Amino acid sequence: MKVTMVVPTYWGRKRKDGWRETDDVYDHPTSLNEKGTIGRLLESISVLKNKNFTLVILGVSTAPDIQAEVEEKVSSIIKESGIDVETIFFSYSQLSKIHEYLAKHDKEEFVPFLKLQGYSNIRNLCTFIPHLLGAEVTVLIDDDEIFEDPLFMNKALDYIGSTYQGKKVLAVAGYYINPDDDFLLNREIFPWMTYWNKIDCMNRAFRKIIGQSPRLKETPFAFGGNMVLHRDMFTYIPFDPCIPRGEDMNFLISGKMFGFSFFLDNELHIKHDPPPKSHPHWRRLREDIFRFVFERTRINAQKPKHNMFQVTPDELDPYPGEFLKDDLEERIFRSNQMLTVDYILQGDKEGALESMKNIYLAQTQAVPEKNPFESYLELQAFWRKLMGHFSSSKVSREVCSLLQFSA
Numbered sequence: 001m002k003v004t005m006v007v008p009t010y011w012g013r014k015r016k017d018g019w020r021e022t023d024d025v026y027d028h029p030t031s032l033n034e035k036g037t038i039g040r041l042l043e044s045i046s047v048l049k050n051k052n053f054t055l056v057i058l059g060v061s062t063a064p065d066i067q068a069e070v071e072e073k074v075s076s077i078i079k080e081s082g083i084d085v086e087t088i089f090f091s092y093s094q095l096s097k098i099h100e101y102l103a104k105h106d107k108e109e110f111v112p113f114l115k116l117q118g119y120s121n122i123r124n125l126c127t128f129i130p131h132l133l134g135a136e137v138t139v140l141i142d143d144d145e146i147f148e149d150p151l152f153m154n155k156a157l158d159y160i161g162s163t164y165q166g167k168k169v170l171a172v173a174g175y176y177i178n179p180d181d182d183f184l185l186n187r188e189i190f191p192w193m194t195y196w197n198k199i200d201c202m203n204r205a206f207r208k209i210i211g212q213s214p215r216l217k218e219t220p221f222a223f224g225g226n227m228v229l230h231r232d233m234f235t236y237i238p239f240d241p242c243i244p245r246g247e248d249m250n251f252l253i254s255g256k257m258f259g260f261s262f263f264l265d266n267e268l269h270i271k272h273d274p275p276p277k278s279h280p281h282w283r284r285l286r287e288d289i290f291r292f293v294f295e296r297t298r299i300n301a302q303k304p305k306h307n308m309f310q311v312t313p314d315e316l317d318p319y320p321g322e323f324l325k326d327d328l329e330e331r332i333f334r335s336n337q338m339l340t341v342d343y344i345l346q347g348d349k350e351g352a353l354e355s356m357k358n359i360y361l362a363q364t365q366a367v368p369e370k371n372p373f374e375s376y377l378e379l380q381a382f383w384r385k386l387m388g389h390f391s392s393s394k395v396s397r398e399v400c401s402l403l404q405f406s407a
Contacts, residue, residue, distance in 0.1 A: 001137060003053040003157065004130035008122050009038040009143040011070040012062040023062040024117060028144070028275045032069055037275070038143040042081040050153035051085050053139070056129050059091035060116055067092045090129055092116060094403050101399055110386045113238075120239035120247040123224060124383075127234035131387055132396050133405065137161070138234060142225030144274040148177075155268045156228045159216055167261045170233035171252075173219055174226035174268030175210050183210050183269070192338035195331045196285065198323070205319035210266050219264035220316040224248035226270050233260050235391070238383035240376055242368065246291035249320050253295065254376060256311045257302070281339060282354040288323075289332055289358055293366040296324045301373035332362045 012019065012029035030036030038057070045051070059074040061067045071091045078089055099111050114128060115121040123140070130138040139156050149155070159169045175183055184203050193199070202221075209219050224247060237258060243250045252262045277284070302310050313324040323331070336358045343351035368375075390396055 001157070001161075002133070002135045003137045003139065003153075004056055004133060004135040005053050005139045005141055005153075006056045006058065006126040006130060007038070007041065007141045007143050008058040008060055008126065009036070009074055010060045010062070011036070011066070011073060013066055020063065026060070026062065026119070027277065029060075029062050032066065032073055036077075036143070037273075038074065039077050039081060041141070041143050041145055041147070042078065042083050044147040045083050045085060047147050047150050048153050049150045050157075053085065053153065054133060054135070055083070055085045055087045056126075056133075057087065057089050058116065058122060058125060058129075059089065060122060061092070088129075088133075088405055090125070090403075095125075097402055098399060101402060107389065109382075110389070113382065113386055115241075118241055119224075119245055120241040120243060120250075123239040123247055123251070124241075127229060127238075128387070128390070131231060131235060132390055132399060134396065136231050138229050138231075140224060140227040140229070141270070142272075144272065145176075145225055146271040146273060148271050149269065152268070152270065155265060159263065159265065160228050161230050161232075164216055164263065168232075169216075169263055170230040170260055171222075171255060171262045172216075172228040172268065173222035173252075173262060173264045174228070174270060175206070175264065175266070176223060176226065176272035177269050179271070179273050190281075190342070192281070192335060192342050194334075194338065196288075196335035198288065198319075201319045201322050208318070209264050213266075215267055216263050216265055218261055220252075220321060221319055222248050222252045222262055222264070224251075225272070226268065228268075235387040236260075236380075236384060238379055240372075240379060242370075242372060242375060242379075243294050244290050245287055246295070246320075250291075250295060253299070253311055253316070254380070256315070257308055258380070259307070259309055280351060280354075282336075282343075282351055282358060285335065285339065285355075286358050286361065289362050290366045292320070292323045292328060293362055294368055294372060295320070296328055297368055298372035298376065299324060301371050303373070305377070329362065333359055 010026045010029040012031055014033040015031045057078055059070050061070040075089055078087060095116055098114060102108055102110050126140050127138055137160050160172055162169050177183055180186055183206055185199050187199055205221055237255050239247045239251050255262055299311060313321040336355045340352045340355040343355060
């Protein structure tokens with residue numbers, strides 16, 4: 001069984017150059033003049049007993065004008081790591097060659113679906129490249145993680161592709177161990193969170209799914225940075241670029257709509273140690289609002305379709321299901337009201353205004369213009385066509401040869 005591990009790594013401008021309005025937004029891209037976390041991850045691969053996989057590193061830039069610098073930076077880090085695993089670096093130079101190949105063979109229709117921009121598009125490349133390489137399984141990892149369990153890859157492959165309790169196991173989620181060595185989110189709770197109990201909700205889900213036996217069980221949540229996917233699923237189900245973030249949960253829900261079960265393995269863990277987030281509460285709350293409004297709209301827009309299954313918020317309880325129900329508007333309104341008062345008491349006029357703006361945005365910009373259910377069906381049909389085209393051994397050989405990859 002051919003296995004790949006894919007790790008996207010995000011890079012931004014040098015610290016002195018700051019951030020520009022036109023730059024892409026990711027959680028914590030590394031400044032070009034800093035070390036970042038990818039080197040730490042690569043070093044930790046040495047603890048793994050099973051290294052029988054191909055490692056793919058995706059170099060992602062926040063802006064077009066620094067793409068060449070990002071490629072050079074990430075490439076040098078990979079070379080310096082000296083890791084004893086077959087490693088492939090994929091970035092803008094390689095992507096442009098694929099685009100040129102498609103144009104040359106009258107397949108330009110596929111070009112917009114292969115992009116190193118936006119979380120979902122990048123996740124789709126995390127499955128497209130393994131498919132190009134002929135992999136049966138891909139393991140998705142993020143660059144702010146650290147391997148500590150020598151048997152991680154053994155566990156990742158224990159169930160994938162098998163049948164468990166009468167269901168085919170084509171998607172397995174692992175989970176994160178935080179720097180305090182706990183899988184629960186030990187974060188400060190503020191009064192404004194009374195109606196936005198996301199941390200409590202997630203911890204209840206974690207206790208139920210991660211903290212209890214059996215080892216493998218169906219899950220309502222998944223983490224994009226610790227996910228094992230079989231080609232029978234990733235060639236069928238794409239990540240949806242229409243959702244601004246939360247693409248991992250969205251992917252899980254998409255899978256359920258098409259009859260795929262998502263399992264969590266409570267022995268498949270990885271240390272998650274990201275840089276601290278600097279975004280204010282109002283911005284983080286806004287990001288949540290956009291993702292939950294989008295997802296609830298998609299769920300509510302479902303219509304009976306042949307070979308599809310209707311997903312309800314109750315199936316996704318406690319998380320993210322509790323944020324996909326009819327009281328979402330009330331949660332948004334009350335939470336932002338309370339957050340506004342907090343900012344006023346702190347003398348933060350901007351924070352107060354942005355919090356109130358969240359209530360407005362939830363009713364306007366956060367609501368998808370197109371029917372997100374129908375749009376996803378179109379995307380899924382096109383994704384199957386794209387992956388089907390690259391299922392051809394002739395096409396994959398030609399492209400791998402063009403990229404100087406060994407497939």
